Amino acid sequence: DGGIxxxxxxxxxxxxxxxxxxxxxxxxHDAMYxxxxxxxQGLRLIYYSQIVNDFQxxxxxxxxxxxREKKExxxxxxxxxxxxxxxxxxxxxxxxxxxxxxxxxxGEGSRLTVL
Amino acid sequence: xxxxxxxISMDSYEGQEVNITCSHNNIATNDYITWYQQFxxxxxxxxxxxxxxxxxxxxxxxxxxxDRKSSTLSLPRVSLSDTAVYYCLVGDARxxxxxxxxxxxxxxxxxx
Numbered sequence: 001d002g003g004i005x006x007x008x009x010x011x012x013x014x015x016x017x018x019x020x021x022x023x024x025x026x027x028x029h030d031a032m033y034x035x036x037x038x039x040x041q042g043l044r045l046i047y048y049s050q051i052v053n054d055f056q057x058x059x060x061x062x063x064x065x066x067x068r069e070k071k072e073x074x075x076x077x078x079x080x081x082x083x084x085x086x087x088x089x090x091x092x093x094x095x096x097x098x099x100x101x102x103x104x105x106x107g108e109g110s111r112l113t114v115l
Numbered sequence: 116x117x118x119x120x121x122x123i124s125m126d127s128y129e130g131q132e133v134n135i136t137c138s139h140n141n142i143a144t145n146d147y148i149t150w151y152q153q154f155x156x157x158x159x160x161x162x163x164x165x166x167x168x169x170x171x172x173x174x175x176x177x178x179x180x181x182d183r184k185s186s187t188l189s190l191p192r193v194s195l196s197d198t199a200v201y202y203c204l205v206g207d208a209r210x211x212x213x214x215x216x217x218x219x220x221x222x223x224x225x226x227x
Contacts, residue, residue, distance in 0.1 A: 106158025
């Protein structure tokens, strides 16, 4: 089945450690996004990519890094520079040529807890 | 980018109609209006999208006035399972790599 797979679903990290969250899609979508969600809050955009080897900062990119070496993959690294990384992270992809212009498809999310 | 404003929360009862209004005063000509639903610990899912006038599908209706500065999501005859957070997203969704930014969302609680 087509979709977006995020892993791991739950992750614990010690302060000062970098951690990489995986996002893979088999929808053949060009654009991919990373959002952060804190408890009771909305989604905030971290990074987005419209094509392989290209990505742009979102509203809260500090302390995060991404890569887009393959169309299917858009991993997010939470670095030790991120002051408060405990959050729910959501990856999404978008097909601008779909029946609904620009519908976002989301993964199930990764919940990161810093101990 | 068009900023959106929604009520923080709304309560309703089973069987009632729920209407959520989103304000987007600086919407651009090419912007579409899209609504998403999110359950706890899940990613949002698409509900409906429109550009102007009225759009209806099997789960909701979207009303957009002529000036497009606001939009109203209508959920007919809600059930307990409609308890969720609803987000209004405004942007030029057709543009590749569009910076799609969500607002705070509206938390809808459906009571028995």
